[in-house]
Amino acid sequence: MCPAEKFRAPKGMRDVLPPDIYIWQKLEKTAFEVLSRYGFREMRTPVVESTALFSRGIGEATDIVEKEMYTFEDKGGRSLTLRPEGTASAVRCYVENQLYNLPSPQKYYYWGPMFRYERPQAGRYRQFYQLGVEAFGSDSPALDAELLSMLRHFLLKSGLEGLNFQINSIGCRACRPDFIKALLEYLGAGLEGLCADCRRRYSANPLRILDCKASGCQELRKGAPRVTDHLCDGCHDHFDKFQHYLKLLDVPFSLNHEMVRGLDYYTRTTFEVTSENLGAQNAVTAGGRYDGLVREFGGPDTPAFGFAVGMERLVELLRQAPGQDVPRPGIFIAVIGERAHSEALLTAEVLRADGSWVEVGEHTASLKNQLRKADRLSAEYVFIIGDEELDAGSIKWKRLSDSASGSLPAAGVRSFLSGRR
RNA sequence: GUGAGCGUAGUUCAAUGGUUAGAGCACUGGAUUGUGGUUCCAGUUGUUGGGGGUUCGAGUCCCCUCGCUCACCCCA
Known part of the structure; x- marks a missing residue:
């Protein structure tokens, strides 16, 4: 196996x-x-x-x-x-x-x-x-x-x-070849001082020598010609106006x-x-x-x-960056007994239809465990439904952040959150 | 493609070549009836990435391999 x-x-x-x-x-x-x-x-x-x-x-x-x-x-x-x-x-x-x-x-x-x-x-x-x-x-x-x-x-x-x-301008098909020619002429004198990669780039892709990070290459190109000094009239004008508009738009x-x-x-x-x-x-x-x-x-x-x-x-x-807030349940409904569990499932659907994130506990778990779970989920409120509440037609609520608690009529669940947020 | 560093519990990490590989966190349960977080108690978890070698003995040393990470190259 x-x-x-x-x-x-x-x-x-x-x-x-x-x-x-x-x-x-x-x-x-x-x-x-x-x-x-x-x-x-x-x-x-x-x-x-x-x-x-x-x-x-x-x-x-x-x-x-x-x-x-x-x-x-x-x-x-x-x-x-x-x-x-x-x-x-x-x-x-x-x-x-x-x-x-x-x-x-x-x-x-x-x-x-x-x-x-x-x-x-x-x-x-x-x-x-x-x-x-x-x-x-x-x-x-x-x-x-x-x-x-x-x-x-x-x-x-x-x-x-x-x-x-x-920003930069690298010119167009008309003027870039002139620049590359000037660049090659300048670098040709100090070819020995370039890193191995740049010696390869010299023939393959000379523009890339300009952004090589090797200190020797950085030193060597200090007096190198600049693309922007070799632009044709059209490219030069475009680059000027581009900067003008950037300033305009802040x-x-x-x-x-x-x-x-x-x-x-x-x-x-x-x-x-x-x-x-x-x-x-x-x-x-x-x-x-x-x-x-x-x-x-x-x-x-x-x-x-x-x-x-x-x-x-x-x-x-x-x-x-600080302060990334993640969504959390608005309400966790803890239940005691199977009858309450059924009632909670129905209540949850009503609250969800109104747009809240609602979680429902399971009657097979102890109330303590359900509360712990609600806490771990960072639920804002816990509703508690048991036999007492079913008989009274009410729901107990508790706010986990400060342990404030109270009771509300079961028929009024829909307005509960809107009154508290 | 090149180079360097690192692989031990779910996770973060311990363990001069020497008994049965440990700890924090996390997780699960409990501290008398239906109340979370803090505290206390108890418990679960490992082919030490894999393979080979050296050795009386390897998590530890060597080789190979796989993976992760960072850098070069290059790019977003």
Whole structure:
């Protein structure tokens, strides 16, 4: 006989239970409330897409595509992939459903699990949840700023403060090559001083050298050219106005000319919101413009702006915040005897119909045990029903916080809580 | 993919290589009839992650393996 196998959730994936689940629910609710006021509506797309959608959208040479995708073949021989991010799906959906025929900008949000095969660490999971926001059809810097303001209000309303908004512009197809050329020229002189990773990046992905954390690399790039000094007129103007609108809308931000993105589709505006209270994975939101992606997926030339919020990281920050209140029963009905038990079941249904959380004890347990249980559940009030009460047509009540107690007519239960809250 | 740290009761943690692996918390029951929390008493729980080796003797040392955690990489 084999011993029973103990199953665990897959590596990097986890269960969410109370009390954490209340934080998640609050975030979902807040997101819906805030985003809908800015005209965002929900879009639901499959969790799985054809592999090519991601490899082409995110970039063949990115780490996500090269080594982090959950890719499999279905029984029809199609190569499918669990989505590692949401933007590619959103753009596919926009093009496939010809949403460009609707008035611009088209604004959508989505919410759900993403999958990346990485080594888990603090704030990083293989299945993680993102709230994604995408706006299609406007190239106005006012839109960029408006969405950052929306994000800020969402974060504030969720109870998160002290987050750092950092912005940058990485130019467009026209001006970025010039910058990269200038950067390579500058770094070429001190190539020996770069870390091994950066020497590799020098030819593979030079922009990423800008946000390397190695102290030698940080030192070496002190006099390096800045992207923002190499922007073309259009990008320069966009970036200026973006900042102007951010100030107008009172969004605090700082410039980070070393911030670049790991996905290929970004153009112009990029931004990141970080917290100092997380581990190494400190970005809670990141995104920016991707003016070329819709076209690349076969749609009309359509500018777009979007960002993704890492839900686990927000949840982690909210866990650290004081005063997370969890729901608790309004009333626990303790019963003595089988007759009282039946009566309690009926009374509970009446109270529940009015919206209260009501728990009912069992007559097989002693009154003492039922009270202990009510206490453990943090019930606000205990009702006690026994033979005495049944005969008198009354119910005894007790408030657990201060032991206040009394009696009420059984017919008047519905108004009990409303008079006391 | 690379590196480091850690795996002992439900949980948090003890146990100079030496008897039968312990404690707090939690849980269950009780302290005379129908009243919770505090207190007191009693009780339950272990293949020391798994496998192999060294040794008279391994929770402790060595090797392998699995898992967790953190960091790098990368990203939300």
